[in-house]
Amino acid sequence: MRVAVYSNHTKESNKVTNQINQGLKENNIEIDDRAPDIVLTIGGDGTLLSAFHHYREQLEHVRFVGIHTGHLGFYTDWRDYEVDKLIDSLKQDNGQRVSYPLVDVDIKYTDGTKEHFVALNESTIKKIENTMVCDIYIKGQLFERFRGDGLCISTPTGSTGYNKSIGGAVIDPSLLGIQLGEIASINNRVFRTLGSPIIVGQDQYLDLKLRTVDQLIVSCDQYQAHGLNEKRLIDSIHYQISARQIYFARYRHTNFWERVDEAFIGGAK
Template identity: 75%
Template sequence: MRIAIYSNPTGGSVKVTKQLKSSLAAANFILDNDRPDVVITVGGDGTLLSAFHHYRHQLNHVRFVGIHTGHLGFYTDWRDFEVEELVDSLKQDTGQKVDYPLVDVDITYVDGNVKHFIALNESTVKKAVNTLVCDIYIKGKLFERFRGDGLCISTPTGSTGYNKSIGGAVVDPSLVGIQLGEIASINNRVFRTLGSPIIVGKDQYLDLVLRTNDRLIVGCDQMQAHDLDNPKEVRKIHYQISQSHISFASYRHTNFWQRVDESFIGGLK
C-alpha cells in the first residue's frame, strides 16, 4: 500500500507527522506523495480540504484518512495520540470505505469555453462590490431572480460549514443533493426571492445566469477562487452532483449526527 502524508505546518502537526512516518516505515508501508492509495491528513478539516483539492484528479483510486491535532472535525476520525492505532488499522486494510458526494461547478463562457471546478463543501458566488443580480434556473426552468450579496451552493457534508452560518439546513449525507442558500438577499415590495434555502435532488441541477456587469468571485471550499472580471463573457454557472466522490477509509468512521452534536450542541444527553 502506498501512503501519502499531507500535513499543515503547525508544531503539533509536524510532531505527529514525524511519528507517523516512523511508524509507517517500521510497518513496511511505502510513502508515495505522487500516486498514493491512501492519503493521511494531519491537522484539521482545512488540511483535509486542501488535500482533497491537491489530489482531486486521483479521486477514483485514493481514499482519505484524517488525523486532527486540534478540535474534532467533520472529516477527521483520529486523534493525534492515536497514531499507532491508525497504523494497526492500515495493516488490516481490506479496501473498506465510505463515500461522500461532491458538486461539479462549470463556468460556461459565451465563446463555448468551460472552466470546471469541484467542491467537497460548497461553492460561493459573490460580488466584489455592489449587488449580485442573477436568474436562478432549476433543471432548465426559471425559478427566481436573485438580488443580494451572493449565493452558496453546498453538498450535504458541507451543509455544516458556511451554509449553516447563513441559515442553511444541516443535511444528512445519505440524502444526496445540493443546497442553495442566499447570502443577504434583498426582499422588499419591489424585489422578492424565496428567502429560504432550497434543496434539490441528485437528478436536478442549478444554472445561474448573471445579470450584472461588475466583477464576481466564484469560490470552492474557500480554497480556490476564480475572478470573473467581465460577467458579460459568462453564459451561465452550472451546478450539479458530481459523478466523482470522495472516499474515506472507514476503519473507524464517526457518525455524522454524532459529529453535529459534539460540534454544535456540546454532547448533551
C-alpha cells in the first residue's frame, strides 16, 4: 500500500502530519505522494476538496481518508487524536470503499473552444456587475430564462454547502442527481423564474445558454474554472452527473444524517 499525506499546514495539522508520517514509517507503510493508493487529508473539508482536485486524474485508483483538525467536516471521519487507530485501520485495509457522485462541467466558448472540469460539491456561475441572463434547458428542452446574480449546480453530497446557504434542499447522497439553485434571481410582474431549487435525476442534464456577452466567473468547488481576466466569452455550460466517482476508504462509516444533525442542529434529540 502506498499512502500520500495531504495537509493544510496549520500548526495543529502539521503536528498530526508528523505523527502520521512516524506511524507509517514504523509500520512499514510506503509514503508516496505521486501515485498513492490512499490519500490522507489533514485539515477539513476544504483540504479534502483541494486534495480531490490535486489527484483528479487518478480518481479511479485512489481512495481518500479525511482527518479533521478543526471543525467537524462532512468528508472527514477521523479526529486528530485518533492517529494510532487510523494507522491500525490502514494495516488491516482490505480495499473497502464507498463512493460519492461528481458533476461534469463542460464550458463552450463563443470561439468554439471547449473546456472540461469536474466538481465534488458544486459549480457556480456568477456575474459580478449588472444582471446575468441565461436560458436553462433540462435534457434539451427550454425550461426558463433566468435573470439574476448567478446559479449554483450541486451534487447530493455538496447540497449541505453553498447550495444550502442559498436556500437549496439537503439531498440524501443515495439519490443520484444534480440540484440547480438560484442566486438572487429577479422575480417581478415582468420577469419570472420558478424561484425554487430544481433537482433533476441521474439520466437528465442541464444546459445554460448565456444571453449576455459579458464575462463571468465560473467555479468548481470554489476553484476558478473561468474568470474575469480571460478574454474568451462563454457561450454555454453543460452539467450532468459524471461517470466518474470519488472513493473513500471507509474503515468506519458515519451516517449522512448524523453529520447533518451534528453540523446544523447540534445533536437535537
